[in-house]
Amino acid sequence: RINEQRLWDTLMEMGEIGGTEKGGCNRLAGTDLDKQSRDIFVAWCKACGCEISIDKIGNIFARRPGLNNDLPAVGTGSHLDTQPTGGKFDGVFGVLSGVEVLRTLHENNIETPTPMEFSVWTNEEGSRFQPAMQGSGTYVGRFDLETELNKTDVNGIRLGDELARIGYLGDMELGSRNMGAFFEAHIEQGPILEDEKKAIGIVRLGQGIRWYNIEVVGRPSHSGTTPMHLRKDAMLAAAAIVTEMKAIADRHENGLGTVGFMQVWPNSRNTIPGNVKFSADLRNPRPDVLLTMHEELLAFAEKIAEEHGLDVNIDPFWYFAPVEFNASDDVKAATEKLGYSHMDIYAGAGHDACYMADLVPTGMIFTPCLNGISHNEAEYSSPEECAAGANVLLHTMLEASER
Amino acid sequence: RINEQRLWDTLMEMGEIGGTEKGGCNRLAGTDLDKQSRDIFVAWCKACGCEISIDKIGNIFARRPGLNNDLPAVGTGSHLDTQPTGGKFDGVFGVLSGVEVLRTLHENNIETPTPMEFSVWTNEEGSRFQPAMQGSGTYVGRFDLETELNKTDVNGIRLGDELARIGYLGDMELGSRNMGAFFEAHIEQGPILEDEKKAIGIVRLGQGIRWYNIEVVGRPSHSGTTPMHLRKDAMLAAAAIVTEMKAIADRHENGLGTVGFMQVWPNSRNTIPGNVKFSADLRNPRPDVLLTMHEELLAFAEKIAEEHGLDVNIDPFWYFAPVEFNASDDVKAATEKLGYSHMDIYAGAGHDACYMADLVPTGMIFTPCLNGISHNEAEYSSPEECAAGANVLLHTMLEASER
Numbered sequence: 071r072i073n074e075q076r077l078w079d080t081l082m083e084m085g086e087i088g089g090t091e092k093g094g095c096n097r098l099a100g101t102d103l104d105k106q107s108r109d110i111f112v113a114w115c116k117a118c119g120c121e122i123s124i125d126k127i128g129n130i131f132a133r134r135p136g137l138n139n140d141l142p143a144v145g146t147g148s149h150l151d152t153q154p155t156g157g158k159f160d161g162v163f164g165v166l167s168g169v170e171v172l173r174t175l176h177e178n179n180i181e182t183p184t185p186m187e188f189s190v191w192t193n194e195e196g197s198r199f200q201p202a203m204q205g206s207g208t209y210v211g212r213f214d215l216e217t218e219l220n221k222t223d224v225n226g227i228r229l230g231d232e233l234a235r236i237g238y239l240g241d242m243e244l245g246s247r248n249m250g251a252f253f254e255a256h257i258e259q260g261p262i263l264e265d266e267k268k269a270i271g272i273v274r275l276g277q278g279i280r281w282y283n284i285e286v287v288g289r290p291s292h293s294g295t296t297p298m299h300l301r302k303d304a305m306l307a308a309a310a311i312v313t314e315m316k317a318i319a320d321r322h323e324n325g326l327g328t329v330g331f332m333q334v335w336p337n338s339r340n341t342i343p344g345n346v347k348f349s350a351d352l353r354n355p356r357p358d359v360l361l362t363m364h365e366e367l368l369a370f371a372e373k374i375a376e377e378h379g380l381d382v383n384i385d386p387f388w389y390f391a392p393v394e395f396n397a398s399d400d401v402k403a404a405t406e407k408l409g410y411s412h413m414d415i416y417a418g419a420g421h422d423a424c425y426m427a428d429l430v431p432t433g434m435i436f437t438p439c440l441n442g443i444s445h446n447e448a449e450y451s452s453p454e455e456c457a458a459g460a461n462v463l464l465h466t467m468l469e470a471s472e473r
Numbered sequence: 474r475i476n477e478q479r480l481w482d483t484l485m486e487m488g489e490i491g492g493t494e495k496g497g498c499n500r501l502a503g504t505d506l507d508k509q510s511r512d513i514f515v516a517w518c519k520a521c522g523c524e525i526s527i528d529k530i531g532n533i534f535a536r537r538p539g540l541n542n543d544l545p546a547v548g549t550g551s552h553l554d555t556q557p558t559g560g561k562f563d564g565v566f567g568v569l570s571g572v573e574v575l576r577t578l579h580e581n582n583i584e585t586p587t588p589m590e591f592s593v594w595t596n597e598e599g600s601r602f603q604p605a606m607q608g609s610g611t612y613v614g615r616f617d618l619e620t621e622l623n624k625t626d627v628n629g630i631r632l633g634d635e636l637a638r639i640g641y642l643g644d645m646e647l648g649s650r651n652m653g654a655f656f657e658a659h660i661e662q663g664p665i666l667e668d669e670k671k672a673i674g675i676v677r678l679g680q681g682i683r684w685y686n687i688e689v690v691g692r693p694s695h696s697g698t699t700p701m702h703l704r705k706d707a708m709l710a711a712a713a714i715v716t717e718m719k720a721i722a723d724r725h726e727n728g729l730g731t732v733g734f735m736q737v738w739p740n741s742r743n744t745i746p747g748n749v750k751f752s753a754d755l756r757n758p759r760p761d762v763l764l765t766m767h768e769e770l771l772a773f774a775e776k777i778a779e780e781h782g783l784d785v786n787i788d789p790f791w792y793f794a795p796v797e798f799n800a801s802d803d804v805k806a807a808t809e810k811l812g813y814s815h816m817d818i819y820a821g822a823g824h825d826a827c828y829m830a831d832l833v834p835t836g837m838i839f840t841p842c843l844n845g846i847s848h849n850e851a852e853y854s855s856p857e858e859c860a861a862g863a864n865v866l867l868h869t870m871l872e873a874s875e876r
């Protein structure tokens with residue numbers, strides 16, 4: 071069993087890096103705070119005898135040797151970056167459950183048949199740079215390395231430059247770790263486990279995600295002198311699409327639609343907006359339904375462009391197809407062995423494990439979070455809930471190493 | 474008659490300060506560029522023998538002595554600040570028509586019965602600081618000086634500090650100029666004069682304006698895990714209000730409704746917006762209709778707050794009541810004397826003359842602009858159109874000085 075208090079203290083210590091007044095965390099990918107959180111992770115792993123490697127997109131791998139170091143390692147990991155209004159658990163809980171597993175093995179001098187590997191993936195959140203799960207997606211070969219390093223934030227700063235600046239642009243080849251399985255513990259980020267009073271969610275599926283950059287190009291003109299019928303108001307067209315995003319979601323079972331990001335130009339009260347850039351995020355566990363939602367969005371954008379006499383440019387720059395986790399039964403076996411209540415569940419958010427499933431047998435362990443709230447400073451999981459997840463991770467990894 | 478070529482050259486010279494690639498101008502109030510444009514105006518007026526005064530909100534007055542300097546001056550003026558995507562004419566044309574009048578009087582050694590006064594008003598645009606017509610409104614006593622100097626831009630920078638920094642925070646008392654009448658030349662900024670093929674618009678009325686700061690306070694949460702019916706999505710509520718602004722405008726004759734400014738927080742693609750701040754601008758020439766529009770907006774906001782289960786805070790921080798110009802007949806007389814085609818018109822935009830009408834008999838002279846486009850880098854008036862306006866200004870001022 072892992073040490074509940076130590077896991078909790080470690081979570082709280084990490085939460086101070088970028089900690090907010092309201093008890094949340096603001097630690098965007100590639101910032102100085104990201105560096106601090108990575109540095110302390112590296113220090114903790116080294117203290118337990120791990121060897122550290124950094125790959126070309128800044129993912130960190132800490133390896134604890136096993137009895138036979140030619141065997142593929144059993145891996146775990148998640149991310150340390152957060153949303154601008156994130157909590158202390160999203161991602162961080164997965165990384166620090168790994169650290170807790172490592173410490174438990176280390177202090178008990180447990181020798182595992184295979185090496186064990188603890189990882190931190192670059193920019194999982196997709197908040198400062200897009201898409202999400204950028205580090206794991208690039209590692210497994212879904213994204214092109216150069217393209218991703220060249221991605222810029224809203225201020226035009228390159229991811230590659232930020233990684234170099236904070237000392238985490240490594241030279242290890244992508245996809246080159248000798249790993250035989252991967253498990254990620256994560257808070258659910260939704261309300262289901264709490265509602266159903268279950269300690270552990272056995273994650274069977276990661277739902278599909280489609281991300282868009284949308285740009286409406288109208289014509290800036292005077293708010294006091296331009297008759298309504300002569301306007302090409304980019305804001306008005308954008309608002310219509312925002313409203314339709316909800317309608318699309320509501321038309322489909324389990325459909326979700328969100329506009330989280332918007333930039334208005336010239337953003338002056340008495341100038342009709344000439345240009346509005348915004349994001350769109352559509353999700354569904356079924357790929358066919360998600361495709362229909364996608365087509366509905368494209369068709370609506372075209373209709374709006376025509377009706378408003380302006381341009382609507384849509385760039386559907388990221389499609390994450392739903393993924394099935396093929397090592398879920400390992401998670402279930404460990405959960406039952408430990409006697410925790412559990413249920414099958416699907417992941418609403420994307421996770422690094424979703425991409426790792428491309429390469430190796432992969433499973434995810436969900437734990438409840440208060441009121442299902444995440445991407446919010448109020449995000450919370452209790453010490454016992456966290457401990458349950460870390461215990462399941464420990465035993466899942468031990469079992470996988472034995473085989 | 475004024476010198477058409479000189480007026481044009483002066484407009485083009487001023488347009489280089491903050492000039493944009495697309496031929497427009499970006500010269501926000503209180504910036505270094507604002508300072509440059511003020512400095513050159515002051516230099517031009519001094520070269521024609523004017524004495525310069527700066528008041529406590531940064532308005533500039535350049536006085537040319539008359540035969541009897543105890544008589545109240547005949548004034549003209551407008552603004553040199555522009556929108557972020559402004560043109561070379563909005564405001565600037567009025568100021569430089571004044572400079573052209575001054576130069577015409579000076580080079581012909583014309584002695585006027587009363588002094589003549591040429592002014593530049595602080596922050597007429599209301600883009601960087603709110604409200605619009607801030608300098609003239611404060612001068613005539615509509616706004617409180619300290620409140621206005623404490624107004625901040627989106628980065629929290631105070632107007633008062635910016636005026637001090639650029640050397641235009643004067644010590645002259647507000648409202649203290651000895652002025653007997655005020656005339657402002659301005660491009661129409663709308664399509665009517667061009668459509669009707671008239672050289673001059675005799676402005677009879679400035680329409681009413683209501684400005685609002687609206688804040689929607691929802692709850693940030695995860696775009697992938699929060700079911701649609703459990704969301705408090707500030708963006709969705711804001712979009713509904715944006716859409717309703719057009720509906721309100723369309724329900725009323727001559728109604729206008731615009732959302733030009735929006736800020737989203739935390740502005741991350743996979744976080745449902747927790748907070749959206751935006752502007753609203755409602756206009757109508759009839760105060761009763763504008764009041765109805767106002768009430769419709771408030772009622773709709775309340776309804777949205779209830780339907781979406783979140784807070785909608787509306788601050789109706791500026792009401793500009795429609796104003797009638799009582800010296801319009803002086804403008805008409807000068808226009809007819811000079812033989813220009815003309816028509817009566819109302820102003821869709823607010824102007825410094827609208828506030829000066831509180832203190833003295835006031836008139837406005839409109840000139841056509843290409844396709845009615847303003848607050849756009851493509852804003853354009855021809856040299857002849859500008860010259861006609863400046864000639865009318867010259868003769869209106871001369872007539873007023875004679876009386």
Ligand SMILES: NC(=O)NCCC(=O)O
Pocket residue numbers: 160161194195196202203259418419420421695697743
């Ligand atoms: N776990 C998590 O919040 N990931 C962010 C990626 C997404 O689902 O948008």
Ligand SMILES: NC(=O)NCCC(=O)O
Pocket residue numbers: 292294340563564597598599605606662821822823824
């Ligand atoms: N002339 C002009 O564009 N004024 C700006 C104030 C407004 O009408 O919004």
